[in-house]
Amino acid sequence: MENVITLAHGSGSIQTNELINGIFKSNFDNPDLTADDAAVLSLDEGKIAMSTDGFIVSPYEFPGGNIGKLAICGTVNDIACMGAKPKYLTCSYIIEEGFPIEELEKIAKSMGDTARKAGVQIVAGDTKVAGKGQVDKIFITTTGVGNIVEGVNTSGAFAKPGDKIIVTGDIGRHGCTILLARNEFNIDADITSDCAPLWSNIEAVLNETKDIHVIRDATRGGVGTVLYEIAHQSNVGISLESEKIPVDPGVRGVCSMLGLEPLYLACEGRLVFFVPASEADKVLNALKACENSEKAAIIGEVTEDNVGKVILNTAVGAKTLLSRPSGELLPRIC
């Protein structure tokens, strides 16, 4: 095989087959990934959750992951947030002519590794090659499906006054990592993306209680955006305790240098739970026992007043409205 992707790799020719067999099949290997037009699968009875997401992160490789790992985690986590165990994924690649095959192999390997870790099978895929300059290096779209655990019913519209709000770890690491990886600010900080598949964390919680109102992954827009979304969807107010919000000192440092609010920096391995107060300790303890959510914390609660608003309470007793950023804070972070 040549060492870069050529237009021939996307033409359905011998080269396409080499690419599929040499790179994708060997890394994704499972009996459901066949050479037929579509995968033939079975799901359990009951409700399913299905989601799709496109990934255009720049740079495509960053401390803590790459676009491949991100493409698996993003879709797995969206399905998991509905209380569904992710089962099958498809992936579609758009690759720029001239992209190094060695790099594609690294991306495919982390997709395979992450899929196995998440317990999902990649069952179908597609590769298209675009001419030089028509696409920036590599874009990946993943679609996933899984069965919703019986008895679970979560939605952004289900938050209720009195609910405790739990975040599963320190916030803003992914956004901060991508920002620094672009080398535009000349800041040296040891920060890695939190990118991780989170079904096992949600499963651990559901094993303790199914009385969960909302689960959402705080991706683009960060925890702050998720909180505003829920406040609007559920017609409630949100009250946060500033000093309870976990932020890595490195992320805090970068944010204060650049005037950024960590609440609005993307995470790729953090969940926000809204749970009845009676369930909060159970949920917190289940999360703390899992990898990637050891530092879970209750950061606030849902209020009847201040509908549609997120209020920050500081340690000295001051109350401020969390202001909302306008426009795109950081383009191409996922």
Ligand code: MG
């Ligand atoms: Mg999501």
